Amino acid sequence: MNGDGLYDILVIGGGINGAGVARDAAGRGLSVALCEQNDFAGATSSASTKLIHGGLRYLEYYEFRLVAEALSEREHLLDIAPHIAWPLRFVMPHVAGLRPRWMIRLGLWLYDHIGGRITLPKSKALRLDRMERPSGLKQDITRGFAYSDAWVDDARLVILNLLSAQEHGAEIMPRTRLADARRVESQDGGDNHWLCTLENTGTGQRRELKARTLVNTAGPWVAQMDRRLNPDADGGRHAAVKLVRGSHIVVPRLFSGEHAYILQNDDKRIVFMIPYEDRFTLIGTTDVPQENMEHGARISAEEEAYLLRAANRYLERPIAAADIVWRYAGVRPLFDDESDNPSAVTRDYTLVLQDQRGLPCVSVYGGKITTYRRLAESVMDKLAPWTQSRARRAGWTASEALPGAGFKRADRARELGALQKKYARFDPHFLARLFSRHGLNSHAILREAQSPAELGRDFGGGLTQREVEYLALHEWAAEADDVLWRRTKCGLHMSEEQRAAFRDWFAQFGASRFCPSRMQQTQDA
Structure with a gap:
């Protein structure tokens, strides 16, 4: 963001495509903000079949380019996220x-x-x-x-991309909807820009944000958002x-x-x-x-x-x-x-660029988890005329590991073994599941704990108070289901009574205790 509060890119939607675009753009040195009206990966991106795959059956529909790209991306994702x-x-x-x-x-x-x-x-x-x-x-x-x-753990893939984007300087805003956006031509010689009004869906608090470009990754709401942002495009005709x-x-x-x-x-x-x-x-x-x-x-x-x-x-x-x-x-x-035939509809992605008065908006239709990283590069290619003069690098996301994955995929068993050796008093199965969510960041959760009792309350299903605090403070978990079903799958391993007890605890202690401090950290940063 420059001195006038002008971002290079505002990404609308915090599913896998939005998270991938934010990460790629921020890592190029561009100023990036991302807003999501609900929880990250709260819709399509946490409800997949959890696969990184080329799509064997797509060959029957002659989707050779998509399959080849997906198989290539499968290799990259196994390298950058082996945990x-x-x-x-x-x-x-x-x-x-x-x-x-x-x-x-x-x-x-x-x-x-x-x-x-x-x-x-x-x-x-x-x-x-x-x-x-x-x-x-x-x-x-x-x-x-x-x-x-x-x-792949689909919801965690989203969170890790967002964490990486944040590490590269992006501003990440959960539970924040785009209330209004319009193109503004500067009257004082400044930059033309999008003037956007963002609203916190919990508090109703609003703020204004200016951006040179918009990327619409609203998922199931992409067409609705496209029509809203570009009402006059192509004589009122839009992609469906x-x-x-x-x-x-x-x-x-x-x-x-x-x-x-x-x-x-x-x-x-x-x-x-x-x-x-x-x-x-x-x-x-x-x-x-x-x-x-x-x-x-x-x-x-x-x-x-x-x-x-x-x-x-x-x-x-x-x-x-x-x-x-x-x-x-x-x-x-x-x-x-x-x-x-719903099964025959292409799983390939289509990028629709609307450029009015030099203020572009790219809307992302389609796509699949496996190809999200390449999709993000394609979005940046679309926006290159408006961003490349300020970008420092490109093509970096295939080689830089996602948070918690600072090891080669061949060394996964060795890193897990090292964690289990360091915390020998803990159940190895508990540590394996923790590692499959956080990788090397498991050490930041366990810290110097010498016994399970030091991790605070045990909610059942492998979920402890220490991890919940970490998820709230560092991964934007603000509601019980964010923890039970997206940041982890511990809810599946818990009884209904345990899930209900956790929801009661989180409602009473979790959100009020952890989320305000997370907001304060963001403001201080």
């Missing part, structure tokens, strides 16, 4: 009457070769009845294929968004081993069964049109039945609705390419 992302082997059982074996082999061969430098094991054919551990599948399903992709809901269910662990399953369905879609949080299996996803975001995204009874039916087609021991311990849904804001 929250790691390789995952996928097994595809073969069922007669669906995709023929030759088609699967061809698709996997392309998947192994079109992404450039690939370090993960290549695909191969399998005998499922000769696996080291029981497959959990029906006995007549004996053949299949294996290939590689990767896992197609909202597609993806829903998931979580059940107790269904099979042994650390691999995941990718299941072909009779509607030509695929459904994943993925090991999740040690004791569970994540099953998803659906592709269902969503009309609007008025009531948010919620899984329907039909979607639950669809996922159960898809899994039971393969499982030796069927599961039922009573087995579901958690369910969630997110809405993908896909660029409307006029496809009638």
